[in-house]
Amino acid sequence: MSYVSWLAATVTALNRIHLLLATLFTLSIVLLLFALKPPKYVLSEQFPLINKRFAWEPRLFARLRWAVFCREILQAAYNNAGGKPYQLERGDADYVILPASTIPELNRLPPDILNTRKHHSFSLLGHLTGMDVILKTSYHVKTLLGRISPAINDATPLMAERMTARLSHLFPQEIGVWASIDPVDALVNCIIFTLAFCMRIVPSFLQPILVWLLPAKWRLLRGWRTWDRIVIPEVRRRLQEKDFDPSKRGDLISWMLHDAKTPIERDEHVLCHLCAAVIAGATYSTANIASEALVELVANPDILDEVRSEIKQKHADIGGRWDLAALDSLYKLESALKETSRLSPGAALVYQRVVQRDVQLSCGVRLKRGQFIAVTSQEGIMAYTANKDVPGHIPNTYDGMRFYNEDLERHKATPFSGINGPLLTWGSGRWACPGRIVANMMIKVLMVELLDKYEFEFVKGKKPGVIRIHEFLMLNPMAKIRVRRREKPLCGIVIAPTR
Template structure:
């Protein structure tokens, strides 16, 4: 290798730059913080272990340093809170999940109306417009799921291998019905827009967060830079919604004006939005249309992606456990006969074995750490440790969901009747199940999501025998500390009459 004195300045500058970054990024902890787990690689810290060995790494850290503890990943200190301390994080306003997710899921950079005020309105809308009307929406949900099953799975006289791509569309159809109404949700390209929105937004985040080692906000600016120059994979979905929604909004405004008190409101979120004094209008201009479409897609992001993942995973759990098939199937047959094929909320509530199975599938989904919260002001835990302002706190989900005190000496075992035996429904949040968060940060749409999963599984189990290709439970996919459903596909075959 050729070497000259001219190369010396280059090496010197590289070393200086490395030292400056190291000095700037070196963790500086305040008093009374959780203990910092030592690391060997400057700047990189624990990032490699966190990405490629999260389960063992975090388990060893907790065993040695207790709960909570600090690790250094992607250029910043994260506090890992397990089953002992995480409940304090979820029950106080000192922590913000929205603020924490903006760096890793920068929806605010592509949807202008995405902010704290809008999110608060979205939460209120879900509670009052969806959850409060669940009994009235059940029939429509069932109808749309049956359409989805027929379109996405269809006749399986011969065994058919079906991949996971059908589930976002299956979940999107009932959501579209509830959001924009029964009429325009019949358009398949609109259902497709709802189903693919979150996946296509994920394309913006395809670049690994390497710039987070400099600064998380800088990384967000870099990965969303293509959007500023015109590449926006979600723009087509917004255009699709606007295309169908504008004439519907104009029709409703005209009907209100003509019919007056005789106008019959629609039971959907569009109607709820238009009746909100803050969003009332007499004309559907581009600004109003943008606002309502972005509002609806915020709900889509919060609902379809997660619900479809868990419907997929729960069906894999069922398909891979033949010892449970008969018991759960018999319950569905009994309820189907009782309701003559037309489910009500009361009938869904009677699916106690299926509900318990779904809850256990949630628990064993195998996310290791997720649901980050940012500390918005210094907060002192009951154990005397202080979380400083600005700190990201990660929820150590595996420590909660596999807690031996709650689930016995073998907590990784799948207990299909745990919820049934302990009077715990799948939509209930408690200290031992954080699928939907907890306390002030609990998901407001969990009741609709659980009902949609249960109704979907109910109809599928009645119509098909569902198996995994291996005949056993399939392993989930891991990306860092986050789990995803298996990708083996599922084998569907018509049940013998």
């Protein structure tokens, strides 16, 4: 018998179970070595390290704990650090968590020190989802702030007309008939976040491989191809128009084509994907805020009645002519939106940045190039939980009229769409959410339209819960609420362009 034949016979004779166990053991060792590999982001010895049990603990364990127990980790960190800065081991990166009191000083830093776009791409796994297009340019931000937001008052009726027309297809129109809906999916369906939620648990070296096992990845690829097939020809067509006037259209692509000055800003693929990035970043978060606010109002009928009475009175005061100014003067609705955002912000970590140059803050904190920084969005609630017997802390219970009743003048001076109030819904500083004015309008149009024409109740009287995946907070996607069209609208609101 030849050596090759003998070797083949020997391998065939091996117990398959033993071979499988050996393979799994080898794979576990390889994974452990990668999991123990130090992060590529800069660590700091200045702050206590949270969410790391022992020095040689695999970082994969920190990832898993963070994905499931984010709130508990942050609360324990606040209790241990006493509100002072600390370093959070998240598994994929280490963050320096700063108190909210440092934000004014951070906002005054030169623009080349902190970078938001790098973190945004990292957080949404841009290399897997296509969101890394925002690393090439901030052109979409400039257009949103410089062109779209200033014109939002004129655009409100047209956008509202399109939104309400879509609602009529998604919500039951037969009078008196109850139907069950998923409140978030009824308003938007976004798969980029699904992909990011799943892959953030996986070590980075496995992400490019395992991502192809997710159906969401294949749906995303189909979505990108469909988007390119629809948008790119439209971009080319508009470029060929002789008297192209973006003000007549008023949309993001038109203004980006008109104002483009560099080759990247004129690149049709970059423009196409920047617009998709804006949609992905805005629609899900906007729908989630509106859905959570609606659920809280249904759970608190007294607050719901106050908000509906305010809408009805405003409708009478303005003679039914709704615009952005009228929507922004619904101060009780604003209070309910703020309270929802206070208790259920879109993310547990906000003001997330990448440090690009070493800097020392006035409080003595030294930030190093390459570090990630963030602020907890619920610092006030954490303070209340840690100091329940100490007066002055706002409790963690819902009161939709809290902001309206406590200080009405301050409430009016710090609108829901603002970035200078006590909440960090839209971030803060020069890199606060550039689409917040548009999102504010969309949320209020949705709320006014829904409360005017529909009634809601919980399935079996049970309020849908909020789930937490990593640092993100959202309504349980499996939860349902019941809705039916009112026999008679509250006041028959119509927000539409003048014909």
